[in-house]
Each structure stands twice: as structure tokens, then as C-alpha cells.
Amino acid sequence: MSDKLYKALLFLTALIMPIVCGGVVYALVTDAYDAFEHFGFFKFLTSSDWNYTQGAEQYGALPFITGTLMTTLLALVFCIPFSLPVALFVGEYFKGTKAASVLGTITDLLAGIPSIIYGLWGFYTLRPLIMALNISPQGSGILTASMVLAIMIVPYAASLSTEFIKMVPNDLKEGAYSLGATRAEVVRKIIFPVAGSGIFSSYVLAIGRALGETMTVTMLIGNTNNIPDSITSTGNSMASIIANQFGEADDLRLSSLIAIGLILFLITAIINMIGKMMIKRARIS
Amino acid sequence: MESVKPILEFRKTCVSYTKQTMAVKYVSAAIEKNTITAIMGPSGCGKSTLLRAANLMHNLYQNIRVDGEILLNGENILSMEPIDVRRRVGMVFQRPAPFPTMSIYDNVLSGFALNGIKLSKAEKDATVERCLKSVALWDEVKDVLNKKGTFLSGGQQQRLCIARALAMKPDVLLMDEPTSALDPIATKHIEELLLELQKEVTILIVTHNMGQAKRISSKSMFMYLGELVEYGDTEAMFSNPADERTRAYLTGKMG
Amino acid sequence: MTTTKIKSRLAKDKLMLWSICLFAALTAVPLLAILGEVLLRGYDQLSWQFFTEPTPTAYKAMKAIEAGEPIPGGIANGIVGTMIMLGMAVVFAVPTGILCGAYLAENTKNRFARIVSYLTDLLQGTPSVIIGIITYIWVVVPMKGYSAIAGSVALFIMMLPLIIRSTEETLKILPASLKEAGLALGGNKARVMLKVQLPAAFGGIFTGVLLAISRVIGETAPLMFTALGCSLVRWSIDKPISAVPLLIWEFFNDPNLQELIWGASLFLLLFVLTLNLTAKYLAKKWNQ
Numbered sequence: 096m097s098d099k100l101y102k103a104l105l106f107l108t109a110l111i112m113p114i115v116c117g118g119v120v121y122a123l124v125t126d127a128y129d130a131f132e133h134f135g136f137f138k139f140l141t142s143s144d145w146n147y148t149q150g151a152e153q154y155g156a157l158p159f160i161t162g163t164l165m166t167t168l169l170a171l172v173f174c175i176p177f178s179l180p181v182a183l184f185v186g187e188y189f190k191g192t193k194a195a196s197v198l199g200t201i202t203d204l205l206a207g208i209p210s211i212i213y214g215l216w217g218f219y220t221l222r223p224l225i226m227a228l229n230i231s232p233q234g235s236g237i238l239t240a241s242m243v244l245a246i247m248i249v250p251y252a253a254s255l256s257t258e259f260i261k262m263v264p265n266d267l268k269e270g271a272y273s274l275g276a277t278r279a280e281v282v283r284k285i286i287f288p289v290a291g292s293g294i295f296s297s298y299v300l301a302i303g304r305a306l307g308e309t310m311t312v313t314m315l316i317g318n319t320n321n322i323p324d325s326i327t328s329t330g331n332s333m334a335s336i337i338a339n340q341f342g343e344a345d346d347l348r349l350s351s352l353i354a355i356g357l358i359l360f361l362i363t364a365i366i367n368m369i370g371k372m373m374i375k376r377a378r379i380s
Numbered sequence: 381m382e383s384v385k386p387i388l389e390f391r392k393t394c395v396s397y398t399k400q401t402m403a404v405k406y407v408s409a410a411i412e413k414n415t416i417t418a419i420m421g422p423s424g425c426g427k428s429t430l431l432r433a434a435n436l437m438h439n440l441y442q443n444i445r446v447d448g449e450i451l452l453n454g455e456n457i458l459s460m461e462p463i464d465v466r467r468r469v470g471m472v473f474q475r476p477a478p479f480p481t482m483s484i485y486d487n488v489l490s491g492f493a494l495n496g497i498k499l500s501k502a503e504k505d506a507t508v509e510r511c512l513k514s515v516a517l518w519d520e521v522k523d524v525l526n527k528k529g530t531f532l533s534g535g536q537q538q539r540l541c542i543a544r545a546l547a548m549k550p551d552v553l554l555m556d557e558p559t560s561a562l563d564p565i566a567t568k569h570i571e572e573l574l575l576e577l578q579k580e581v582t583i584l585i586v587t588h589n590m591g592q593a594k595r596i597s598s599k600s601m602f603m604y605l606g607e608l609v610e611y612g613d614t615e616a617m618f619s620n621p622a623d624e625r626t627r628a629y630l631t632g633k634m635g
Numbered sequence: 636m637t638t639t640k641i642k643s644r645l646a647k648d649k650l651m652l653w654s655i656c657l658f659a660a661l662t663a664v665p666l667l668a669i670l671g672e673v674l675l676r677g678y679d680q681l682s683w684q685f686f687t688e689p690t691p692t693a694y695k696a697m698k699a700i701e702a703g704e705p706i707p708g709g710i711a712n713g714i715v716g717t718m719i720m721l722g723m724a725v726v727f728a729v730p731t732g733i734l735c736g737a738y739l740a741e742n743t744k745n746r747f748a749r750i751v752s753y754l755t756d757l758l759q760g761t762p763s764v765i766i767g768i769i770t771y772i773w774v775v776v777p778m779k780g781y782s783a784i785a786g787s788v789a790l791f792i793m794m795l796p797l798i799i800r801s802t803e804e805t806l807k808i809l810p811a812s813l814k815e816a817g818l819a820l821g822g823n824k825a826r827v828m829l830k831v832q833l834p835a836a837f838g839g840i841f842t843g844v845l846l847a848i849s850r851v852i853g854e855t856a857p858l859m860f861t862a863l864g865c866s867l868v869r870w871s872i873d874k875p876i877s878a879v880p881l882l883i884w885e886f887f888n889d890p891n892l893q894e895l896i897w898g899a900s901l902f903l904l905l906f907v908l909t910l911n912l913t914a915k916y917l918a919k920k921w922n923q
Contacts, residue, residue: 101825105741108734112754112799115792119761122772180658188655200915201663207911208669209853211880212900215887216669246665253662266477270541273435274548275467276494277644279651284494288481307762309856314887334764338856341768342863356768360761367760464641496644 119360127354130154133347139354145320145336147348154351156358158322162330163359165323166241166312167305171298173245178252178301182294185253186260187286188278199254206250214314217243222315231327233317238326240315244305252301259293259377260286292380296373303367307359309334333359385454386410387582388434388469388552392448395429395438403429405606406448411552411599416574416583418593418614421603422634427586430603431554434584435471436462452551467495470545470581472555476537476562478529478544485525487540488512491548511543514580516573535566539573546581553577555585559592571596590630594618602626604634673901680898685709690866690882696891706892710899712868713882719783719870720862720878721852724790729844732795736802736840737828752803759796766792767857775861783869783876786862793854794847801843805836838921845914849907855880879903 096104131139134154142155181202189195221242222234231238263286271281287294317329318339331339333355341352388411395404404426411417419427429438438444439462449456457465478487488508492499499507508525512518517539521532529540538558545553555574559567574583574596587593593600593614600614602623610617610626621627628634684707691699691708699706735751742748766789774785813835817827833840858864863875864885879899886896 096823096825098824101823105734105738108731109738109751111731112735112751112758116754116757118773119769122769126772177658177662180655181662183655184659188652198659201666203915204908204911205662205666207849207907209880209903209907211853211855211883212669212673212904215883215896215900216672220668220672249662264477266473266475267479269437269473270477270479271494272437272440273466273471274491274494274544275463277463277648279648280494280496282651285479303760307764309762309764334762337764337768338859341860353768356765360765363760363762364757367756371756461641461645463644
């Protein structure tokens with residue numbers, strides 16, 4: 096094969112990415128158009144009605160946007176106290192030891208568990224526990240979903256943060272030790288400030304993961320179409336309303352679900368883009 | 381010759397990485413107050429390892445063991461708290477590494493911040509000015525104290541690191557080839573600075589550069605394969621080394 | 636400095652060390668809990684018949700429960716469906732992904748390559764449920780029905796960015812001298828890629844493919860709107876078809892079939908984790 100032909104072949108194959116991604120946006124936009132046209136873009140975003148009675152159809156995305164944001168942010172809050180110690184364990188305290196590689200394997204395996212199995216575990220183990228502790232009567236809800244979601248994003252946040260903690264130059268750490276700092280002080284005053292932007296960006300990417308997580312949330316969030324009024328109440332996320340109703344929906348409801356899909360796609364894309372940009376910048380400096 | 385009580389003393393100090401390899405073997409030497417002592421020797425002779433042991437840097441890594449004694453003002457530091465020892469024994473490393481997230485001002489004060497010592501604004505200002513003046517950096521940076529230390533030139537960065545160590549008012553300042561990453565002019569600056577500094581602090585400096593040892597130190601050690609071969613007045617050692625190996629090194633026939 | 640101050644600083648240092656160890660160790664708890672629960676509850680369901688027979692109807696299962704017998708049937712329909720869809724997805728995603736990855740590795744400064752690289756990130760970050768919607772719109776609607784083809788298209792789209800990235804990264808870390816030596820011997824670029832670079836990168840690409848498979852094999856949401864599910868063992872690719880994760884979802888929602896959930900989950904979990912560990916092991920071995 097000549098160099099020219101080879102180059103052309105690679106180029107033509109690479110064309111698949113713009114085609115697929117362009118197709119994604121095009122399909123979402125055209126199929127969501129009905130819903131946006133019918134309710135108005137802004138109204139769709141801010142309405143909290145979800146009524147599919149024939150003749151009185153009314154759809155709005157607000158409860159699901161709220162549900163997604165609540166589960167994601169709560170998951171982030173639960174995730175940090177575990178992912179940060181894991182990152183410090185693997186990237187600083189026990190760097191290069193057997194213990195670190197064992198913990199690394201554990202988090203790798205956690206990352207490999209399919210989300211439907213996380214959902215089952217949450218449903219059959221965590222939910223009864225939450226009921227037994229009288230935290231919420233029905234057991235499922237924002238809180239339950241967030242807790243399992245947190246476990247799911249720990250591996251991502253931890254492995255990225257580890258990378259940045261490892262990158263803190265030894266010169267700086269030794270310099271700080273030579274001035275009489277303890278390890279805890281080196282971590283707090285040297286490692287965190289120096290690796291800070293990288294660690295932060297790894298949490299942004301972890302958020303990007305949590306936003307679109309579908310099965311776990313669908314199985315645990317309680318599936319009610321109202322705006323959750325507390326973290327123990329039930330709700331629906333953007334992904335879970337789609338998973339629940341897509342199969343049975345048609346016409347305007349289908350278009351509304353696709354519109355929610357488009358919003359989810361855009362939010363995820365923006366968060367991921369910000370995260371990637373920040374990571375790139377953190378890697379350079 | 382009058383007898384001066386040593387400020388730092390190695391007594392049969394050994395550093396071993398594993399049971400088999402001993403990087404420093406039974407070094408005994410007493411360092412006098414307010415002197416500059418140079419440690420010379422070919423690479424891998426254990427000079428840096430010995431220096432780092434005096435700041436308990438080996439404690440940070442597993443598999444490094446130090447035996448014997450290292451006395452600071454008569455106290456064996458090997459049985460003391462590392463964080464206490466390191467405050468009293470400052471260290472300057474080969475590559476200048478000011479803390480990149482801190483301003484020049486905060487870099488000078490970083491020892492206090494790291495040790496959780498609170499200073500008043502007046503104390504801080506005074507310390508920064510004193511330390512930057514003693515490393516002859518004050519005039520160059522006094523208007524940019526809030527800029528990051530990493531914007532300075534290599535030589536300036538290294539002087540900032542010396543100031544950072546001096547801020548803690550250490551008894552001894554250990555320097556691990558502090559000019560090897562610097563250009564000749566910056567090196568000359570640092571050397572002049574050290575000659576001034578020996579009035580306030582005792583300096584132990586590892587150097588590759590025989591000329592540097594000759595220019596600044598009053599005492600010299602020559603190490604070879606982990607052993608302290610010779611220790612004495614610099615001038616005497618350079619003019620008439622007692623050991624064949626020292627002579628070979630000084631005449632460029634080794635390392 | 637006073638000794639009490641030093642003591643309190645050292646105490647804080649210890650506290651930090653121990654809390655890091657404690658919280659790091661706690662992250663192992665969910666893994667053990669999940670593995671334990673799925674193992675304990677699924678273990679006695681695994682039998683020969685579990686892998687060779689399709690899922691029973693809800694009615695049959697109900698009868699068996701009423702009679703106090705174990706539920707008959709298994710997950711053969713899901714296993715066959717997963718294999719068919721995964722097989723088709725791999726057949727298309729591997730060559731496409733490798734060529735795309737090679738394009739990205741060879742054109743680092745080119746503007747189009749930067750766009751492709753960015754879009755790969757975009758697609759990789761896209762929630763799987765959206766891939767489901769897209770495939771529904773692209774394939775299910777025009778074909779007027781759910782099918783194995785649609786399911787495999789969804790899996791294909793999800794695998795593609797993973798394979799592209801792993802190929803690109805593996806090719807990029809190959810020493811440049813390798814390629815130059817090949818070119819110096821008179822090979823043209825295609826030949827050098829095929830005979831020198833790809834064989835050298837085989838380990839990395841292979842582990843990348845394994846990881847991509849383990850990532851998508853448990854995907855449920857995108858298959859719900861594409862493959863739909865089917866209670867028969869089916870070999871045709873233009874009809875609705877089942878998959879193991881789809882069956883788990885079905886069992887979860889059907890009280891009569893709930894007993895089967897753990898056997899199916901155990902199978903899926905072991906499969907995914909084994910694939911994962913194998914990939915990691917191979918990556919380590921080939922890296923040395």
C-alpha cells in the first residue's frame with residue numbers, strides 16, 4: 096500500500112468520530128425539537144410538571160435536573176473523604192509498596208463492577224439499612240442513590256488525584272522536611288497546594304461520571320417525578336427518568352425524554368470539557 | 381592549639397542502605413563552630429549520604445539505617461525527634477526549589493508556617509528583611525516580595541532557599557552541592573555569601589568542585605568509598621595531603 | 636519550641652496517618668460486601684442448567700414458587716445475546732478503533748486530529764443512556780424494531796473511544812527509533828505500521844480491547860432501548876435479543892423471577908472482574 100493510500104485510509108477512518116458525534120447532536124436536537132417547540136425551551140427547563148394523561152400532557156425537566164444535581168453533589172461530598180485518603184495512601188504515604196498496589200487493585204475492581212450490580216447491592220443491602228436506621232421510611236431516595244454513586248466514583252477521583260500527588264517534586268517535599276515539617280504538615284502545606292488544581296480537576300471529571308450514571312440511580316432514587324424537598328426524599332434524575340419511561344413513551348413524551356437527554360448530554364459535555372482542560376493545564380504546570 | 385567544643389560531631393557514623401551495602405563507614409569527625417567545612421570526594425563516595433544523615437533525611441525513606449552517633453551540641457540527634465533536629469540543622473539542596481505556590485515573602489517564612497509557628501506582622505517583616513539581607517537578595521527583591529519565588533533566576537532561587545533555611549536560625553547549615561546547578565557568576569555570589577554567613581552559622585558543604593572547597597572552606601574532609609580518608613585544615617590538605625588517595629583526587633587522577 | 640507543641644504536632648501527624656489508613660481501608664468494604672453478597676446469594680443457583688436453558692416465563696416461575704420448587708431455567712438467552720452483540724461490536728470496533736488510534740498517533744499537530752481527539756473524549760464521557768437514545772433513533776426507528784444489530788451498534792459506539800485511546804497511547808510510547816528503523820529499511824509507512832509498530836503495540840492494544848469489553852459488557856441502559864430483551868435463545872440479528880445485564884434488570888422488576896437475579900449477577904460480576912484482572916495482569920507483564 097502506498098503512503099498516500101495509507102494516509103487516506105487513516106483519515107477516512109478518523110472521519111467516523113465527527114460523523115458519530117455530529118450525528119449524536121443532530122439526532123438529539125431534531126428529536127427534542129418537538130418538545131422545545133411545544134413548551135418553549137426556557138419553560139421546559141423550568142417547569143416541574145410531568146403529566147402524561149392524554150389531552151393534559153405537560154412536561155418539564157426541572158425535577159430531573161434538580162434530582163441529577165442533588166445526587167451528583169451529594170455523591171461528591173460522600174466521595175471525597177474516601178478518595179482523598181486513597182490517593183494519599185497510594186501516591187504519597189505508601190508509594191510503591193505492596194500495600195499501595197493492593198489498594199490500587201481494589202479500586203480498579205470497584206471501577207469494574209457494572210452499575211446494575213451496584214444498584215442491586217444498594218437495593219438489597221443499603222436500602223434496608225437506611226430503613227432500619229429510620230433515616231427514611233421507604234429506604235430509597237436521593238440519599239441512598241448518592242451513597243452508592245459515591246462508591247462508584249471513588250476509583251476515578253482517586254486514581255486521577257493519585258497521579259497529581261505523585262507528581263509533586265521530591266525536592267519540594269525534602270525542602271519542607273528539612274525545615275522541620277511533619278508529614279501531615281508537608282501534605283497540607285506543600286502537597287495540597289502544589290497538586291491542588293490537579294486534584295480539583297479530578298473531582299470535576301468524577302462529577303462528569305456521576306451525572307450520567309443511569310442504572311444505579313434508577314434502582315435507588317425512588318422514581319417519583321417531583322422536585323425532591325430533602326436529601327431523604329425520593330426523586331428522579333435525568334438519566335433515570337429516561338431509563339424508566341423511554342420504552343413506553345411516544346410522541347410528545349418521547350420528544351421530551353430526548354430533550355432531557357440533550358440537556359444531560361450538554362451538561363456532561365461541558366463538565367467533562369472543563370475537567371479535561373483543567374487537567375491539561377495542571378499537567379503542564 | 382586551643383580546644384573548641386565542637387558544634388557537630390560524627391562518631392563512628394555508618395549509613396547502610398541494605399545489610400550488604402554500606403554507603404558511609406565509621407566516619408568520625410568534629411565540626412567546629414562558625415567554620416565552613418567542605419566534604420569532597422568522587423561521586424558515590426557517600427558524602428551526600430553523610431550530610432543528609434546529619435539532618436535525619438534518611439528517616440524519610442525505608443531501608444536506610446544510620447548507626448553510630450551524630451552529636452549536635454553534645455546531644456545525639458539519632459535519638460531525637462526528627463522535626464526538632466531539622467529545625468536546628470538547616471539544609472540547602474542541589475537544585476534550588478522554592479515552594480512554587482508561595483510568594484518570595486512566604487517562602488522565607490515557610491519554616492514557620494510549616495511548623496505551625498505564628499508570628500506577628502512586625503516579626504514577619506523583620507525576619508524576611510533580615511534573612512533576605514543576609515543572603516544579599518533584599519535589594520533585588522524588596523519590591524516584588526509578593527511575587528512567586530519561581531520567577532527568580534536560578535542563583536536568586538538558591539539564595540532564597542538559603543534564606544528560608546536561615547529564617548529558622550539553625551545552628552548548622554548543611555549544603556548539598558548548592559552551586560552545581562548554577563552558572564559561574566551565581567556560584568561566585570553564593571561563595572561570597574557563605575564566607576559572610578559563617579559568622580552566624582556553621583556550614584558543612586558537600587562539593588564536587590575542588591576550587592570551591594579551596595576558596596571558601598577552612599576545614600576539608602576527603603571521602604572515598606564511604607570512608608573518611610582525611611580531615612584537616614583545607615590549606616594543609618591541598619598543599620600536602622597525608623593520604624595517597626587524597627593526593628590522587630586533588631591532582632585529578634581520580635573521579 | 637516547647638516539647639508540648641512538638642508532641643501535639645506529632646500526635647496530629649499520627650492521627651493523619653491513621654485516618655488515611657482507616658479511610659483507605661474502608662473503601663475495600665463495599666467491594667467485599669458486594670462480592671460477598673453476590674457470591675453467597677448466587678452461588679447455589681449456578682448449575683449446568685442455569686447456563687444452558689433460557690429464562691422461564693413469569694407464569695412458570697410462579698408455579699414453581701407455589702410448588703416450593705426452585706425456579707426452572709437459566710440465562711442462556713442472555714449469554715447468547717451478549718456474545719452475539721459483543722462479538723459484532725468487537726469485530727467492527729477493533730479495526731476502526733485501531734485505525735483511528737493510529738491516525739491520532741501519527742498526526743499530533745494536525746488540526747483535524749485535534750478535533751478527532753477532542754471528540755473521542757466527548758464520546759467517551761457521554762452517558763451510556765444517551766448512546767441508547769441515539770441508537771434507538773438511528774437504528775431501531777428506521778429498522779422498525781428492536782434488534783441485536785441495534786444493541787451491537789450501541790456497544791460499538793461505547794467501545795470505540797476506549798479502543799482509540801488505548802491504541803493511540805500505546806503507539807505514542809513506542810520508541811521513535813522503531814518506526815525510523817523500519818522506514819530506513821525501505822518499508823513504506825503502511826508496511827512499517829503493520830509489520831513493526833502494531834506488533835510492538837499488540838500488548839497495549841490487546842489489554843485496551845479487553846478493558847473495553849469489560850467496560851461495556853455490563854451496560855444495561857443502552858441495551859434497554861435497542862436490544863430490548865427476549866426470553867428465547869435467539870441466533871438471528873434482526874430480532875429483539877436478550878443480554879445478561881438486561882436479564883438482571885428484568886429479574887429485578889419481576890417479583891416472580893427475583894430468585895434468578897443473584898446467579899445472573901454472580902456470572903456477570905465474575906466475568907467482568909476476571910476480564911479486568913486479566914487485562915491488568917497482561918498490561919503489567921507486557922510492560923516489563
